[in-house]
Amino acid sequence: MPGATTTLLDLHLRKTLNCATGPVLLDIDLKIERGETVAILGPSGTGKTTLLRMIAGLTAPDDGRITAFGKDWFDKTQGVSRPPRDRRAGMVFQDYALFPNMSALGNVCFAQRRGRSRSHALALLERVGLQALAGQRPGQLSGGQQQRLALARALAAEPDVLLLDEPLSALDNRMRAELQDALLSMQQSHPTTTLLVTHDPAEARRLAKRAIVLEHGRIVADGNPETIVSAQLRSPAPSCDVEGFILRATPQQDGSAIYHIIGTRQPGKALLPGSRVTLHAPPATPDGLS
Ligand SMILES: Nc1ncnc2c1ncn2[C@@H]1O[C@H](COP(=O)(O)OP(=O)(O)OP(=O)(O)O)[C@@H](O)[C@H]1O
Numbered sequence: 001m002p003g004a005t006t007t008l009l010d011l012h013l014r015k016t017l018n019c020a021t022g023p024v025l026l027d028i029d030l031k032i033e034r035g036e037t038v039a040i041l042g043p044s045g046t047g048k049t050t051l052l053r054m055i056a057g058l059t060a061p062d063d064g065r066i067t068a069f070g071k072d073w074f075d076k077t078q079g080v081s082r083p084p085r086d087r088r089a090g091m092v093f094q095d096y097a098l099f100p101n102m103s104a105l106g107n108v109c110f111a112q113r114r115g116r117s118r119s120h121a122l123a124l125l126e127r128v129g130l131q132a133l134a135g136q137r138p139g140q141l142s143g144g145q146q147q148r149l150a151l152a153r154a155l156a157a158e159p160d161v162l163l164l165d166e167p168l169s170a171l172d173n174r175m176r177a178e179l180q181d182a183l184l185s186m187q188q189s190h191p192t193t194t195l196l197v198t199h200d201p202a203e204a205r206r207l208a209k210r211a212i213v214l215e216h217g218r219i220v221a222d223g224n225p226e227t228i229v230s231a232q233l234r235s236p237a238p239s240c241d242v243e244g245f246i247l248r249a250t251p252q253q254d255g256s257a258i259y260h261i262i263g264t265r266q267p268g269k270a271l272l273p274g275s276r277v278t279l280h281a282p283p284a285t286p287d288g289l290s
Pocket residue numbers: 016017018019020043044045046047048049050051059
């Protein structure tokens with residue numbers, strides 16, 4: 001349509017966050033195009049979840065405006081704040097927020113648009129590998145299964161904007177790769193504007209064509225995920241030797257690995273995504289034990 005805007009979301013948002021270190025102003029100006037998938041990267045506690053919650057209408061901004069499809073979802077000066085149900089934004093939370101007394105199928109059916117059939121809901125469960133567990137309640141599912149159910153439920157509502165807050169974090173590698181495939185193929189067949197919070201650079205590169213990095217409440221980088229992740233890895237973020245025990249090593253698709261470490265010594269420096277660390281194996285003892 002001539003003159004039609006391709007901008008789906010136009011965000012100008014301010015909110016003072018009560019962080020452990022004191023108040024931090026979350027100050028976001030961002031335009032997102034229709035059908036775009038944007039990965040949101042950044043250190044813990046920098047406002048990524050709060051940004052998604054403000055778009056969904058679950059957290060009130062202190063000031064600013066959210067325009068979607070040219071309509072105001074929020075406008076502080078005009079006193080406009082549409083409730084979450086009127087925003088057509090589907091959100092997958094870190095804590096899943098499933099209905100505990102409904103079966104997996106019930107959760108998906110409840111979220112579906114009027115007129116959608118039970119078999120449509122079953123097809124969604126199949127897409128996330130849960131068809132055999134359709135009759136189970138969330139409490140009977142593992143964390144990863146609940147995460148997949150939360151994703152199916154968000155998709156069932158056929159939202160205009162999909163807000164994913166680390167939606168694949170509780171999954172093992174194989175399931176994570178499968179769901180990434182499913183998300184990619186869904187994006188190809190039904191492009192849905194998506195904001196994806198992730199701590200996994202490989203996931204950002206795989207699922208998104210654009211990434212933003214939030215630091216101290218502000219967007220400090222915006223562009224191609226490949227370029228942004230490489231720049232982060234090259235940046236002089238705090239580096240230090242790490243001392244402790246590796247609890248878990250999770251190989252990543254790009255050949256790297258995520259290490260979960262306990263008892264680390266971080267002399268005066270906070271580790272951030274992009275930090276360089278040096279792991280030293282302790283010297284072997286004379287009897288070969290370490
Ligand atoms: N409604 C609110 N009002 C004020 N501060 C808030 C509000 N909600 C969250 N915060 C604070 O904002 C900070 C950022 O939280 P948020 O969950 O958005 O960060 P995050 O970047 O998503 O972190 P993580 O990567 O660990 O999930 C936290 O210190 C939190 O306590």
